[in-house]
Amino acid sequence: MGSLRLRFTLVFGVMFFVAAAAVLVVSVVLVDNSMRYTLDLAFPAASPLEPPHSAELQRYLAVQRAAQPATRRNIQETMQFNLVFKGGLAVVAVGVIATTAGWLVAGRLTRPLRVISATAERVAGSTLHRRIDLQAPPGEVKSLADSFDGMLDRLDQAFAGQSRFIANAAHELKTPIAVNRTLVEVAMNRTDAPPELRQLGENLLAVSARHERLIDALLTLARAENSVTDSVAVDLAELAESVLDTAAAEAARRGVTVEDRTGPAVVTGDPVLLEQVVRNLVDNAVRYNRPGGVVTVTVAPVRDGVELEVGNSGPQIAAHEVPLLFAPFRRLTDRVGSARGSGLGLSIVRAVARAHGGEASARPRPGGGLTVRVLLPAGPRAFGPRGRTGAPAQGIR
Structure with missing residues (x-):
């Protein structure tokens, strides 16, 4: 201009x-x-x-x-x-x-x-709820502003309708899945159930659990793509430590070592969505890792805001394949056989980061694996409520 x-x-x-x-x-x-x-x-x-x-x-x-x-x-x-x-x-x-x-x-x-x-x-x-509402005499510029406001109204209605449709569809899909799970569990718990029926029931329960995770991921993605309304000061390091405590058992079972390099770093946003970001990154880093591999989780203030970085020592990934990981329902060839993955993890990470005014990116690690970096705007305080100072603490979990 x-x-x-x-x-x-x-x-x-x-x-x-x-x-x-x-x-x-x-x-x-x-x-x-x-x-x-x-x-x-x-x-x-x-x-x-x-x-x-x-x-x-x-x-x-x-x-x-x-x-x-x-x-x-x-x-x-x-x-x-x-x-x-x-x-x-x-x-x-x-x-x-x-x-x-x-x-x-x-x-x-x-x-x-x-x-x-x-x-x-x-x-x-950020959001589609803003309008120009130009106060000016009738003319070309006034007509342009009114046309732009009308376009925003239609876009806002379309996105709101899409979000409602996804939420309603996910809710309606959960009901029959819950009913099917109940029926399968009842059939498996019958005293006269043969071993073949029990094995089939376990497979059906695993499929139902995966479908439920997929529906939850769709709900999270739909929520993340809307504006963030519940914004509070959140210490990203505390969220990361809580997620690491939860993932410690799975990491130990797979023989994966988790390095905690988190330091106090406050952001402003939705704590539920931010926790989902950390959880998706840590779960992916543990799941798609090699036995005896390493997962590093770093949270630290940087010049542009707060940086969350999660890396693992998984299989080799080509640079041209990295953008595909952020597309919904897109996974690499070696990940297609995963019984737990839905292909929405990194899509949710990027959607939540952008909803908070940040960005998510990834790069291959030398020797194999992937490093995902999430940059978020800093919150109102430089340090979290725990009052930690100095360099980020480093340790092995």
């Missing part, structure tokens, strides 16, 4: 200088013609001489006649110089004032466009 204001100012300035130069040239021509006529009257080319009364008077008149062309030329050149020089200075001075006024006028003219642009940036970065 600044470039548009600058272009308007340049157009105003150039138009003024061109018009002022044209006026100055016309003025010089008109004044020159007027001075020629006046000088012709003041210094006639020939005039009858009175009979000389003396030789001295005759010589004086002859000298005056001889000096007339030089005097006339001097007067004309002086007039032209004064007009061009002083007129040019006036044009420059007034041009600077006019250009400054043009800058101010251009700023006022482009102010509604700046409002529209700022609203569009806020909508793109």
